[in-house]
Amino acid sequence: MQIERKLQLMIEQKEHFHGSDLEKIEKIYGIKKENIMSFAANVNPLGESGKLKTALSERIDAITKYPDREYTSLRKAIGSYCKCDYNHITVGNGCTELISLFIQITAPKKTLLLGPTYSEYERDLRINGSDISYYFLKEKDDFKINSDEFISAITADTDLVIICNPNNPTGSLITQDKLKTILTHCKETNTYVMIDETYIEFVPDVDELSAIPLTELFDNVIILRGTSKFFATPGLRLGYAITSNSQILTDINTNKNPWMINSLAVVAGETMFLDEEYIDKTRSLILSEKTRCRQLIEKSHKFKLYPSYSNFYLLKILDEGVDAHMLFERAIRQGMMIRDCSTFPGLKERFIRFCIMKPEDNTRLINCLTQ
Known part of the structure; x- marks a missing residue:
């Protein structure tokens, strides 16, 4: 009882x-x-992908060796999949870990979040002592962004802007053109932008909507992705970040633990991205x-x-x-x-x-x- x-x-x-x-x-x-x-x-x-399942069973002996600390073959596979320079890629133990690392490294005093959104951003920001404010998408607009209003909320003392795109939980998306306008403004205010593209791969015309091409134009942006959702491998813990900012890449690689990605996750990454x-x-x-x-x-x-x-x-x-x-x-x-x-x-x-x-x-x- x-x-x-x-x-x-x-x-x-x-x-x-x-x-x-x-x-x-x-x-x-x-x-x-x-x-x-x-x-x-x-x-x-x-x-999970059928090719992935076969590859893991056939290459189980990969666990008997340390993975390459630079993860070169994995980054090349990701670069080919994302159509970007593999030298602009770093990998991590899931997208969540890369979020934490980026926030630790940039140490933003003031952060603007596009809300409502994924709660882990706020958790990591609070752990690192950042002052957090929200720009809330409006229900009356079907949670579509008013980019002019959003830009006006980004001021000279805003150190970091975080955008989930497509956004969780609203499902709304900011187009490349609008992101380019936002990034241009953030460049002027010396503001970093973190774009979480966890769900972008579910969009049929992903190449036209992803912000990855913008990393060639802006060094104040980092794009985060993982394999948990689209490739149905949340237990694999494979995430990656893309940025043309060499200093950010160096800082992430310096501060993260070695061998963050296990050998089987490397095999998985080299396989699943090719399963068209x-x-x-x-x-x-x-x-x-x-x-x-x-x-x-x-x-x-x-x-x-x-x-x-x-x-x-x-x-x-x-x-x-x-x-x-x-x-x-x-x-x-x-x-x-x-x-x-x-x-x-x-x-x-x-x-x-x-x-x-x-x-x-x-x-x-x-x-x-x-x-």
């Missing part, structure tokens, strides 16, 4: 969960993590399912759905009698996990987010949400 009461209190306190908190959910709700379909982690529903069939199949699935899911959700008239350039949708609940936690509870009790977005600065308890999974799973979730 005491255990049941403790469980009930935990649920009543409205616990909030990250997409990776399956063990925590298992403990609170009594649902085995293996039976939970996560629509909150934003990971490619196809799973997997890349095309992923983009085709995400695009077709986003279209179908949008039509089903709009037909229900229960949510406001915001335009998204990523593999997830942000929804606003229109029913006054329902909030995000209630829908989270309804879904999790059916073995499906969505994201309650009330913890994102700038959003309240009427917003949820879910990522695109396989067709039959998407249908089951939408039926659950719209019942």
